[in-house]
Amino acid sequence: MKKAMLIFSACACLAFGQSGFLKEHIKVSQDGKFIGFATVLTPVEILSQNAKNAKVKVSGFVNENYQEKLVKDPQKYEEYLIFADENDNASFKGESNPFIKVLKKAEDEYGEIWLESELSFDLPSSAIVASPDELYAKAKSEYEQVCSACHHLHAPSEFSVSQWPFAIESMESGGFVVLEPAQKDLIIKYLQHNAKDAK
Ligand code: HEC
Incomplete structure (x- = not known):
């Protein structure tokens, strides 16, 4: 056995x-x-x-x-x-x-x-x-650290899967944040995973 x-x-x-x-x-x-x-x-x-x-x-x-x-x-x-x-x-x-x-x-x-x-x-x-859980947890904490400096944290459910990348782009183009490609990727994935139309 x-x-x-x-x-x-x-x-x-x-x-x-x-x-x-x-x-x-x-x-x-x-x-x-x-x-x-x-x-x-x-x-x-x-x-x-x-x-x-x-x-x-x-x-x-x-x-x-x-x-x-x-x-x-x-x-x-x-x-x-x-x-x-x-x-x-x-x-x-x-x-x-x-x-x-x-x-x-x-x-x-x-x-x-x-x-x-x-x-x-x-x-x-x-x-x-095998499991995405740890990465989503890391993504969540990155999001909370990077995106809470100037305003309240927007709930992921405020925007749709398709809208979130544009919200991040507008923070970048407005000169509010500078994100490494890998970090940007991770934050977008976290927000999309919990977006209002994610399920
Ligand atoms: C340096 C300050 C700063 C940081 C850091 C910052 N923001 Fe913002 N954010 C702003 C300001 C100022 C506005 C309002 C003006 C505007 O929309 O351009 C805003 C607006 C927003 C809005 C509302 C847009 C709308 O149409 O209602 C969202 C969503 C947002 N930010 C998401 C984020 C995310 C996600 C991050 C992290 C990647 C982030 N912000 C980091 C300054 C910041």
Whole structure:
């Protein structure tokens, strides 16, 4: 009995088909070619994994006329992947994004066409966490520290998933806050996770 349990726990690293979350804002490469960035807390399906490396799949939606981002869904604009070149220049505007596999097309209420898509890529196993709880707790405390200096903390439920990134942008462009990309990513994810239309 004891032996069987040991074997079972030793195999727990081979988590085929399991889900996880990105631990940080990471660079994404496909077949060794840099294709952009994935955001912290993006949910991934683990296709294969060993102690060092993993292959994951991310699913979401890409706007047909603006193929630079893969988001959670057309209504809840939470960014999962931002496609870019080495110089951080956005690419694939209105062209066909070669890195995604399009599963089907859907039209939203404004007549925009969305490509329900997926893509897989390799990353270090250390960049995946099984549970998002610790990261959301860290995000919450970052938010409370950074965003309470000048006014009361706005409740995450005051704005929608799609509105929060603009609120942060306006704090940045107004010169009120300077955020590191990773920190900005984390704060946005926390606010979106608890936004008024999050559930
Ligand atoms: C240095 C001071 C300062 C800091 C730090 C700051 N803000 Fe603000 N914030 C302001 C001021 C001033 C306003 C009102 C004027 C404006 O909206 O430009 C404001 C307004 C807002 C509003 C209301 C906008 C609306 O349309 O009702 C939101 C939401 C907000 N801030 C979010 C944040 C978040 C999130 C952070 C942390 C990333 C943050 N603020 C950090 C100064 C600050």
